[in-house]
Amino acid sequence: MAVFSSLSDRLQDTFDRLRGKGRLTEDDINAAMREIRMALLEADVNYRVVKNFVSACKEKCMTADVLDSLTPAQNVVRIVLDQLTQLLGSTESKLVLAQNRTPNVIMLVGLQGSGKTTAAAKLAYLLKGQGRSPLLAACDVHRPAAADQLETLGKEIGVPVYRGDGVDAVKVASESIRYGIDHLNDVVIVDTAGRLQIDEEMMAEAVNIKNAVKPDQVLMVVDAMTGQDIVNVVRAFAERVDFDGVIMSKLDGDARGGGALSVREVTGKPIKFVSQGEKPDSLEVFHPDRMAKRILGMGDVVGIIEQAQKVADEQDVLNAERMLREGFTMDDMLDQMNQIRKMGGLSKLIGMIPGGDRALAQMGGNLDESQITRIEAMIRSMTPEERRQPKKINGQRRKRIAAGSGRSIQEVNQLLKQWSEMNKMMGKMKAMANDMGGKGGGSRKARRQMQSMMRNMGMGGGQGRGNFPF
Amino acid sequence: MGLRDSLMKGLSRSREAISEIFYMGGEVDESFWEDLEDTLVMGDMGAEVAMQVTDDLREQAAREGLRTARQLREALAQRLSQELTPAKRDPFRALPSCVLFVGINGAGKTTTVGKLASEALNLGIKPLIGAGDTFRAAAIEQLQVWGERSGVEVITRERGADPASVCYEVIDEAEKRGSELVLIDTAGRLHTSPELMRELAKVVNVTRKRANMPVWVVLVVDATTGQNGLNQAREFNQALDLDGLIVTKLDGTAKGGIVVAISHELKLPIWRIGVGEGIDDLQPFDALEFSRALVGETEGL
Ligand SMILES: Nc1nc2c(ncn2[C@@H]2O[C@H](COP(=O)(O)OP(=O)(O)O)[C@@H](O)[C@H]2O)c(=O)[nH]1
Ligand SMILES: [Mg+2]
Numbered sequence: 001m002a003v004f005s006s007l008s009d010r011l012q013d014t015f016d017r018l019r020g021k022g023r024l025t026e027d028d029i030n031a032a033m034r035e036i037r038m039a040l041l042e043a044d045v046n047y048r049v050v051k052n053f054v055s056a057c058k059e060k061c062m063t064a065d066v067l068d069s070l071t072p073a074q075n076v077v078r079i080v081l082d083q084l085t086q087l088l089g090s091t092e093s094k095l096v097l098a099q100n101r102t103p104n105v106i107m108l109v110g111l112q113g114s115g116k117t118t119a120a121a122k123l124a125y126l127l128k129g130q131g132r133s134p135l136l137a138a139c140d141v142h143r144p145a146a147a148d149q150l151e152t153l154g155k156e157i158g159v160p161v162y163r164g165d166g167v168d169a170v171k172v173a174s175e176s177i178r179y180g181i182d183h184l185n186d187v188v189i190v191d192t193a194g195r196l197q198i199d200e201e202m203m204a205e206a207v208n209i210k211n212a213v214k215p216d217q218v219l220m221v222v223d224a225m226t227g228q229d230i231v232n233v234v235r236a237f238a239e240r241v242d243f244d245g246v247i248m249s250k251l252d253g254d255a256r257g258g259g260a261l262s263v264r265e266v267t268g269k270p271i272k273f274v275s276q277g278e279k280p281d282s283l284e285v286f287h288p289d290r291m292a293k294r295i296l297g298m299g300d301v302v303g304i305i306e307q308a309q310k311v312a313d314e315q316d317v318l319n320a321e322r323m324l325r326e327g328f329t330m331d332d333m334l335d336q337m338n339q340i341r342k343m344g345g346l347s348k349l350i351g352m353i354p355g356g357d358r359a360l361a362q363m364g365g366n367l368d369e370s371q372i373t374r375i376e377a378m379i380r381s382m383t384p385e386e387r388r389q390p391k392k393i394n395g396q397r398r399k400r401i402a403a404g405s406g407r408s409i410q411e412v413n414q415l416l417k418q419w420s421e422m423n424k425m426m427g428k429m430k431a432m433a434n435d436m437g438g439k440g441g442g443s444r445k446a447r448r449q450m451q452s453m454m455r456n457m458g459m460g461g462g463q464g465r466g467n468f469p470f
Numbered sequence: 471m472g473l474r475d476s477l478m479k480g481l482s483r484s485r486e487a488i489s490e491i492f493y494m495g496g497e498v499d500e501s502f503w504e505d506l507e508d509t510l511v512m513g514d515m516g517a518e519v520a521m522q523v524t525d526d527l528r529e530q531a532a533r534e535g536l537r538t539a540r541q542l543r544e545a546l547a548q549r550l551s552q553e554l555t556p557a558k559r560d561p562f563r564a565l566p567s568c569v570l571f572v573g574i575n576g577a578g579k580t581t582t583v584g585k586l587a588s589e590a591l592n593l594g595i596k597p598l599i600g601a602g603d604t605f606r607a608a609a610i611e612q613l614q615v616w617g618e619r620s621g622v623e624v625i626t627r628e629r630g631a632d633p634a635s636v637c638y639e640v641i642d643e644a645e646k647r648g649s650e651l652v653l654i655d656t657a658g659r660l661h662t663s664p665e666l667m668r669e670l671a672k673v674v675n676v677t678r679k680r681a682n683m684p685v686w687v688v689l690v691v692d693a694t695t696g697q698n699g700l701n702q703a704r705e706f707n708q709a710l711d712l713d714g715l716i717v718t719k720l721d722g723t724a725k726g727g728i729v730v731a732i733s734h735e736l737k738l739p740i741w742r743i744g745v746g747e748g749i750d751d752l753q754p755f756d757a758l759e760f761s762r763a764l765v766g767e768t769e770g771l
Pocket of ligand 2: 580581603609655656657
């Protein structure tokens, strides 16, 4: 079988063959549509959905704009991508929970092995991170040890699990709500057994659970690797149980996930979350544009960049955590400046900040490369101990540093003042990080928040846009 | 009414009648071929394969004078069943043997181990189960329930233990007890995680080295899987050198067409199919029957 090439490459090939022919004809567009059809089918978009989608796209492509274009391939790709993004998109991809109801109830349904239990835990983790107090209800009484699995996951993320008698799913479900009320939980997440859409008895059970707990939201968990049959599955679930949105699971694999489009087309329900791994924090909001690219085999460019960013960020986060623990040292300051230098110099960087140009002029051009060099000279004249603990730098030491670096004592004093400003800010952040509940920002969310603060302060490396202390 | 008009009317009636006869006899027209191709694509065979297979069949039909839909569907089913690699041996019968179950999360590995343990015991074979999924929460407990249901002992270590050491232990035990069939469950993983695939390769290698009996590695594939199934199978095969397949969840409406591509490309036999969550919901694989289901219903034609 041929290696899948991206849709843009294929369309380029198709149109390249037509080059020099002048205006595109309907046949040419048909050839392009065949490529699109294949791309969608390879991505597991349902056959019928593909038919409708392609004919809608064709109509859009048959305009003079495209036909006369010098870059028809790009134009067609754009139209298809826009169309797909629009179809995948939704106005309400967030969780909608009633304001005046406690507890809110979220119920999860889906086929066997689609990832409901894992998703339930992730959802609980997400809500807990938002300051909620969730309860997990173990209503899968069919699969062996499903309740054990949920309980273990619950323990790992610090969320209670209601198991009841583990026999009657409907009873466990209704009891879990009462339990939630008694224990001041404001959200109950009801995990249910996996079921086939043609299993009448099991579908009836799902309906009964739904009637018993009256969920604010029913979410269907759909495996991103599912093939063509997905339309039959979601249609039956939509008709029998009805649901409000979809969680797509296992998107950390390399499945193109065309099922997302089929779900939207067949049921009109929005995709709300994507689940990308086994860790509790791997539940993310759905991005229609990224999904569209993925389905068309154009790669999740944004995602890849973000991923690379994440890796870089990890180092920043480690640095940040160390700074919080041990304080901001002169070496950190030096580091910071070297990073700025790598990025093309201070003035260029400051120029990128809104209002930076003006600030630069106000300082009378004082703030240039040579200042960095001067600061570097002063720091290099400090002993390692002084760099780690600048507080120890007394008058005598200042004199020595000034002499060693060929700078004035005033300049050394100014540097120390800048350092102390930074250190004060660090102290504030430390307090905030503790407030956020992490020993040094243990939870990922807290770490992220902190990191963005650090970045705003011009500390996080990478972007470095922010207020510089000098 | 003029002569011409009444002639036309008569003709159109007979035209209707003729198309009805065609329909009743399942005579073949353009829409039959389209339907057939659709059916194959809908069964997850993949568009490329479906088109090729349909085209080939058209040629064959012309050559051999196949005319009715029934004949053609049967010819197609025959042809597809030949794409499926036949099993030379059945590791659950060719004893002694040790089988490792691998696959992505939720494919049905643990359930299948339970069903096969029961099948073996019913045939008077002495099986032993190894709980090699030490990663997923409550995976061990799940397998233990299957052990109780089937009446087969499960060798376990604590969650988080090295899965390779579980394999070591279960083979030790099997040798001591003279068990003839060792079934080892493993943790589900996506084929896209090199780290987890390496870990699994280690588990397989350790088992192959340690065991004195033949070791088989079977990929468990969910019938609802789409085109990504082929990527999955390729990666697992490359990392572990697979011996065969088991297809689960064929009790749903998914046809499992992707395993035709897998079996064909990787030359892997299909040993069993899963048709439910119960202990007895496991059947031997019948290539022709499976292919007939993929090609579509033949009744009414
Ligand atoms: N309907 C149906 N469900 C199955 C079949 N095999 C497994 N399952 C279900 O699929 C889910 C995942 O199975 P499990 O054995 O835990 O998968 P594993 O993660 O690969 O070990 C469970 O809910 C099983 O009951 C089958 O043949 N038919
Ligand atoms: Mg398992």
